[in-house]
Amino acid sequence: MAQRALATEDKQARQAAILSAARDLFNEGDGGLPTASQVAAASGLAKGTVYLYFQTKEEIFANLLLEGWIPVMGAVESIFRATKGRRSDKIQAFIEGLVDHLDGHPELLRLDSLGPGVLEKNMTPEALRAYKLEFTGHLLQAGGCIDKALHLEEGRGVQILMRTYALARGLWQSAQHDEQGLSVGVAPALMLTPDAYLEELREALTEYWRGALA
Amino acid sequence: MAQRALATEDKQARQAAILSAARDLFNEGDGGLPTASQVAAASGLAKGTVYLYFQTKEEIFANLLLEGWIPVMGAVESIFRATKGRRSDKIQAFIEGLVDHLDGHPELLRLDSLGPGVLEKNMTPEALRAYKLEFTGHLLQAGGCIDKALHLEEGRGVQILMRTYALARGLWQSAQHDEQGLSVGVAPALMLTPDAYLEELREALTEYWRGALA
Amino acid sequence: MAQRALATEDKQARQAAILSAARDLFNEGDGGLPTASQVAAASGLAKGTVYLYFQTKEEIFANLLLEGWIPVMGAVESIFRATKGRRSDKIQAFIEGLVDHLDGHPELLRLDSLGPGVLEKNMTPEALRAYKLEFTGHLLQAGGCIDKALHLEEGRGVQILMRTYALARGLWQSAQHDEQGLSVGVAPALMLTPDAYLEELREALTEYWRGALA
Amino acid sequence: MAQRALATEDKQARQAAILSAARDLFNEGDGGLPTASQVAAASGLAKGTVYLYFQTKEEIFANLLLEGWIPVMGAVESIFRATKGRRSDKIQAFIEGLVDHLDGHPELLRLDSLGPGVLEKNMTPEALRAYKLEFTGHLLQAGGCIDKALHLEEGRGVQILMRTYALARGLWQSAQHDEQGLSVGVAPALMLTPDAYLEELREALTEYWRGALA
DNA sequence: AATGAATGAGCATTCATTCAT
DNA sequence: CATGAATGAATGCTCATTCAT
Numbered sequence: 009m010a011q012r013a014l015a016t017e018d019k020q021a022r023q024a025a026i027l028s029a030a031r032d033l034f035n036e037g038d039g040g041l042p043t044a045s046q047v048a049a050a051s052g053l054a055k056g057t058v059y060l061y062f063q064t065k066e067e068i069f070a071n072l073l074l075e076g077w078i079p080v081m082g083a084v085e086s087i088f089r090a091t092k093g094r095r096s097d098k099i100q101a102f103i104e105g106l107v108d109h110l111d112g113h114p115e116l117l118r119l120d121s122l123g124p125g126v127l128e129k130n131m132t133p134e135a136l137r138a139y140k141l142e143f144t145g146h147l148l149q150a151g152g153c154i155d156k157a158l159h160l161e162e163g164r165g166v167q168i169l170m171r172t173y174a175l176a177r178g179l180w181q182s183a184q185h186d187e188q189g190l191s192v193g194v195a196p197a198l199m200l201t202p203d204a205y206l207e208e209l210r211e212a213l214t215e216y217w218r219g220a221l222a
Numbered sequence: 223m224a225q226r227a228l229a230t231e232d233k234q235a236r237q238a239a240i241l242s243a244a245r246d247l248f249n250e251g252d253g254g255l256p257t258a259s260q261v262a263a264a265s266g267l268a269k270g271t272v273y274l275y276f277q278t279k280e281e282i283f284a285n286l287l288l289e290g291w292i293p294v295m296g297a298v299e300s301i302f303r304a305t306k307g308r309r310s311d312k313i314q315a316f317i318e319g320l321v322d323h324l325d326g327h328p329e330l331l332r333l334d335s336l337g338p339g340v341l342e343k344n345m346t347p348e349a350l351r352a353y354k355l356e357f358t359g360h361l362l363q364a365g366g367c368i369d370k371a372l373h374l375e376e377g378r379g380v381q382i383l384m385r386t387y388a389l390a391r392g393l394w395q396s397a398q399h400d401e402q403g404l405s406v407g408v409a410p411a412l413m414l415t416p417d418a419y420l421e422e423l424r425e426a427l428t429e430y431w432r433g434a435l436a
Numbered sequence: 437m438a439q440r441a442l443a444t445e446d447k448q449a450r451q452a453a454i455l456s457a458a459r460d461l462f463n464e465g466d467g468g469l470p471t472a473s474q475v476a477a478a479s480g481l482a483k484g485t486v487y488l489y490f491q492t493k494e495e496i497f498a499n500l501l502l503e504g505w506i507p508v509m510g511a512v513e514s515i516f517r518a519t520k521g522r523r524s525d526k527i528q529a530f531i532e533g534l535v536d537h538l539d540g541h542p543e544l545l546r547l548d549s550l551g552p553g554v555l556e557k558n559m560t561p562e563a564l565r566a567y568k569l570e571f572t573g574h575l576l577q578a579g580g581c582i583d584k585a586l587h588l589e590e591g592r593g594v595q596i597l598m599r600t601y602a603l604a605r606g607l608w609q610s611a612q613h614d615e616q617g618l619s620v621g622v623a624p625a626l627m628l629t630p631d632a633y634l635e636e637l638r639e640a641l642t643e644y645w646r647g648a649l650a
Numbered sequence: 651m652a653q654r655a656l657a658t659e660d661k662q663a664r665q666a667a668i669l670s671a672a673r674d675l676f677n678e679g680d681g682g683l684p685t686a687s688q689v690a691a692a693s694g695l696a697k698g699t700v701y702l703y704f705q706t707k708e709e710i711f712a713n714l715l716l717e718g719w720i721p722v723m724g725a726v727e728s729i730f731r732a733t734k735g736r737r738s739d740k741i742q743a744f745i746e747g748l749v750d751h752l753d754g755h756p757e758l759l760r761l762d763s764l765g766p767g768v769l770e771k772n773m774t775p776e777a778l779r780a781y782k783l784e785f786t787g788h789l790l791q792a793g794g795c796i797d798k799a800l801h802l803e804e805g806r807g808v809q810i811l812m813r814t815y816a817l818a819r820g821l822w823q824s825a826q827h828d829e830q831g832l833s834v835g836v837a838p839a840l841m842l843t844p845d846a847y848l849e850e851l852r853e854a855l856t857e858y859w860r861g862a863l864a
Numbered sequence: 865a866a867t868g869a870a871t872g873a874g875c876a877t878t879c880a881t882t883c884a885t
Numbered sequence: 886c887a888t889g890a891a892t893g894a895a896t897g898c899t900c901a902t903t904c905a906t
């Protein structure tokens with residue numbers, strides 16, 4: 009039996025351990041969610057214990073999603089809130105930062121590319137709402153910072169962020185096919201390798217932002 | 223027992239019937255592939271019969287994907303091969319045509335948004351290669367037309383097409399969440415309704431192409 | 437792979453085999469339903485095959501219940517429809533027949549004594565309604581025969597049958613405790629052995645019918 | 651942390667609180683036993699604390715059973731020991747009293763109708779024996795009172811009581827099915843509503859006792 | 865005495881594909 | 886060619902009880 013986590017901080021450590029184990033398993037896996045048993049074993053805990061910290065398996069991964077995207081939105085704020093610096097430099101810094109972050113957090117786009125409703129279907133409505141609200145809050149704030157920094161009409165920043173995200177996700181999916189890849193554009197000759205993805209994303213985002221702010 | 227299809231044309235009709243039934247079921251469904259039983263029943267055939275025309279269930283849907291995207295690439299060619307017309311008009315015509323086509327073929331983005339490898343995992347390598355080759359051929363040709371029409375360096379047209387596609391797919395996924403939606407950017411207040419998706423796509427593509435060709 | 441049951445009668449045989457295996461397992465078991473795996477194995481079929489014949493595990497046992505009780509109601513009809521014979525003889529014949537039948541079909545009272553809703557909870561509403569309707573039809577007919585034979589007001593026969601059944605089930609439950617038995621009246625000295633149950637039931641029913649028709 | 655119960659009376663109060671909470675939960679529930687967690691929470695105690703007062707969860711409910719049935723047997727004694735009053739009046743008084751008591755203690759028949767062995771399986775042999783002995787003592791005494799009052803042969807009173815109980819339990823089970831109910835006799839048209847149960851019981855017991863003492 | 869974190873066994877059901885008829 | 890019966894692997898979650906604190 010694993011040591012008991014009585015103090016609040018110990019519990020948080022347990023939770024973090026589960027999240028970490030889940031992330032590792034997912035990143036090493038084939039694209040689907042690992043099983044609850046696997047997560048428990050990798051956390052060094054019994055299955056039941058995992059369910060003391062998360063209501064469903066999917067909730068674990070929703071947490072990873074949240075944990076991973078919040079820093080991105082935080083970066084948006086700190087970059088665009090800076091009083092000095094050129095507009096184009098800020099944009100470039102954001103794009104660079106995003107690309108780097110996605111490089112270091114492969115689970116983010118992988119989770120976002122799970123089949124439709126994979127996470128949603130097995131979360132309690134309450135947990136789902138909580139995550140959405142937290143996410144939205146950050147997103148709106150980040151969008152607002154862009155609005156101000158670039159003197160855009162209200163809501164435009166969020167719109168651009170969402171299109172940025174769409175592009176990142178869409179491109180990523182095109183890059184995920186192994187030598188068996190099928191999807192549109194995924195011809196042997198045209199396939200994006202995972203490595204090429206980052207450069208591709210950088211370019212595509214640069215193009216998009218250039219067009220959006222033209 | 224359904225009538226036997228002896229003549230070649232009868233067989234093609236059978237195949238078309240299966241494809242049509244599969245498309246309808248998928249479009250009406252919840253985002254996952256219908257079961258082989260459902261496809262068979264909707265086709266008015268027995269399960270075993272379906273497997274006389276397709277090697278796996280996934281092959282059926284790969285066919286739908288091919289059938290749906292080829293006309294898009296055909297449209298690229300006819301639009302950009304036209305000797306007259308302004309460059310910006312051609313681009314706009316392409317975007318409009320794409321948006322319309324996607325509106326009329328909801329299965330395309332839905333299929334592209336299935337979980338990772340859903341189709342690939344269950345296709346025979348031969349079938350997979352055949353589809354990829356056919357697809358790539360069309361894509362390269364369409365890209366080449368853009369290269370020439372817009373005086374771009376070779377390969378640039380394909381690149382833009384793939385980014386166009388990525389944006390379409392990424393945005394579409396952001397619009398697919400019902401009131402339970404979770405994924406990034408999917409806040410109650412920010413959710414794209416399916417209807418709004420088409421307008422959103424039009425705008426985003428316009429921005430992207432503007433930036434790409436700036 | 438078990439031989440394929442293509443003809444209707446072969447399918448009925450399969451179904452009967454499953455029912456028979458399920459009954460045996462249940463009668464030998466500890467009072468709970470056997471697992472679906474056990475039923476399949478005992479039937480000499482794969483798990484999936486069992487589900488070709490029954491929608492849920494519980495439906496199997498609902499069928500056993502129906503199969504077991506219908507003959508009882510049939511016996512009521514044939515006994516009480518007979519034009520000759522004394523009233524008291526008919527009643528005695530019914531009681532004897534019921535006791536014998538329950539002796540030969542231990543699954544009946546065992547199934548009726550499962551916890552609340554065990555069967556109902558896992559049946560499709562359609563299957564549930566179908567069983568109820570069939571059951572009710574037989575019961576009303578049997579009750580009607582009693583009404584006529586004994587010159588009772590309409591509905592009285594059904595009422596007596598239901599009370600008869602209640603007594604049988606209630607007594608049976610008192611007899612089911614092993615040396616660990618707890619329930620009311622189940623003191624070591626007072627415990628009904630399974631064997632004694634039949635005699636106890638005979639007496640109790642005789643008393644009840646005497647009082648009911650006094 | 652709840653106050654520590656050091657004095658004997660405090661401990662008894664704790665025990666009573668647990669029993670009361672368990673009864674309420676069970677009566678409000680769906681027919682199954684509440685979880686140990688629920689009982690603890692409703693008692694305002696921690697899970698572990700509950701286990702300081704009862705060895706198993708089932709023991710709690712066995713106590714409720716005992717608490718509920720003892721007064722019935724006490725009533726038998728006081729009614730049948732009375733020197734005056736007519737025999738038929740006493741019987742009627744007993745039946746009325748029983749019906750009223752069951753009306754006020756819905757947990758009694760509900761607990762008795764749990765699946766086979768639900769309580770027994772999870773009690774320590776010692777606890778089980780203790781309950782059985784106490785119960786049997788009361789039952790024998792009550793039965794003896796009936797023997798004397800009605801001039802029956804020894805043991806006949808207990809027998810009638812057990813059959814009375816069997817009828818009550820059997821009828822009750824027939825009344826417990828909601829609109830989904832399946833069990834024998836549970837046809838939509840014939841279903842006993844919970845309300846009708848009490849009247850049904852009164853009538854059926856009257857018939858039974860009439861027949862038993864004829 | 866009181867707490868509550870940790871444990872881990874147990875199980876129904878779906879569905880793509882095959883191949884005997 | 887057409888049929889459809891048979892197959893069987895794969896997995897999340899609950900909850901009574903214990904015992905370290």
